[in-house]
Amino acid sequence: MAAYDPPCQACPLRAHPLFTPHDAAEVALIQSLKRRLVSFAAGETVIAEGQPDPPLYTLFSGWAFRYKTLRDGRRQILNFLLPGDFIGMQQKMSDVHLHGVETLSAATLCEFRRDAIWELHQRAPGLGFAVTWLTAHEEGLVDDNLLSVGRRSAAERVAALLILLFKRAAVLLADRGAAGVPFPLTQQHVADALGLSLVHTHRTLRRLDRLGLHRIDAGRLHLVNPRALERLADVYGDGMPPPRPLI
């Protein structure tokens, strides 16, 4: 399991245009706070719900999700995590419940010392700001999901989720999603993200499929009619997202 583990200075993710460049001193600081690269198979628990004081991670490859459950097992997926996402902020500082993190696909994560947030703020204000940026950005994603779950119909929710995941995945790919994007979610994951039952999620997916709006096939998602999906979901795309920090 000796995974490909480049130094931060040579991180291929960092070379991607989606991410803002950081100067050499900042990257060296990040490297110094990094403890190791950890690998997980699909469906493994990265952070258990309720785990006290878990480490911080940056997702390096693969997909994952954050979730919460009620005592009787009902599960809500809060948001999905793609390469470059910074994980574990919410855990550190909260009187409220904790969430879990689980992989959707095989995944590797850069694990950081638990005091990394403080060190970043203390020793590199630009990176402290980056942590704030990433945290606020993630809250924006949860906000959007809450709007879906609270106020969109089942079909609208599914459409909104497909569009958002497609966009997030597409910017990470060289071909911008021309041949579809990876889609490692089961229908159960979709249901748990949208606050729907498995059966109803299935029917809704089939309906949108039969209407020619999308296609999910061999673990890849294709938006056959993105305009119709956007109209249905009331989600309109702004093209390329602004570059974001990478810790």
Place this chain on the structure above:
Amino acid sequence: MAAYDPPCQACPLRAHPLFTPHDAAEVALIQSLKRRLVSFAAGETVIAEGQPDPPLYTLFSGWAFRYKTLRDGRRQILNFLLPGDFIGMQQKMSDVHLHGVETLSAATLCEFRRDAIWELHQRAPGLGFAVTWLTAHEEGLVDDNLLSVGRRSAAERVAALLILLFKRAAVLLADRGAAGVPFPLTQQHVADALGLSLVHTHRTLRRLDRLGLHRIDAGRLHLVNPRALERLADVYGDGMPPPRPLI
């Protein structure tokens, strides 16, 4: 409208045990970034949905909420804002939709220069960290609300909301909520926060009231049977929340 406007050094909120003390230099920095104190009546818009590059605020007195709407007017309340909450982070850095902020009661807010976040990070790492803390904490609140809206039944949602708002309001009061806490929400606000229709929200509130779980009366909320509410909502309280920063 010459509101009571003490310097940050003498801020009565800052003296409250809910908030962590900051040293004199930090408080002076906060004061220097503060532009003015602004007052709003109940039901006014503080930040319009879609307003580009709005200012930052700390809520000084009164209640407010963040929300998003769909084009046809369906509204989702994302979370409620109480004194001490820091407002406006999500707006600054996002390719995704923007939210609005509206007051529930008469309210006063400390308005900050738009570059305050950067100045705080740059000139006082401890306050940069505080901004991150507050942002992550707020995301935790949205996470909880998403769990409710996605996976709790109507009665469970109402119970969870009443408990959470009661707790947040109670710690700010001298008597810890012994005589109830202010409750400036209409049933429409509750409905919009929980993703329910107004009518169903009303029926659910009446049911919990008739079962002797709570009472809302003259704009105040009393938890008549907090234990039963906690059991229903699957929310269990940890007593006093940890102290939090105040910008």
Place this chain on the structure above:
DNA sequence: CGAAATGTTGACTATATTCAAGGCAAGTGG
């Protein structure tokens, strides 16, 4: 190849929404 996970479908039920109406309290203007 067999087991387990995931996807699929129909029939039935429950939960929540919509529509429609009316009540009450607070504020406004004649």
Place this chain on the structure above:
DNA sequence: CCACTTGCCTTGAATATAGTCAACATTTCG
């Protein structure tokens, strides 16, 4: 002071949306 409006709360009846239950098919994987 009294009509009148406005906003919020309240209720019943009809309807729609989504959930549950129960099978069975298909795919994946050891």
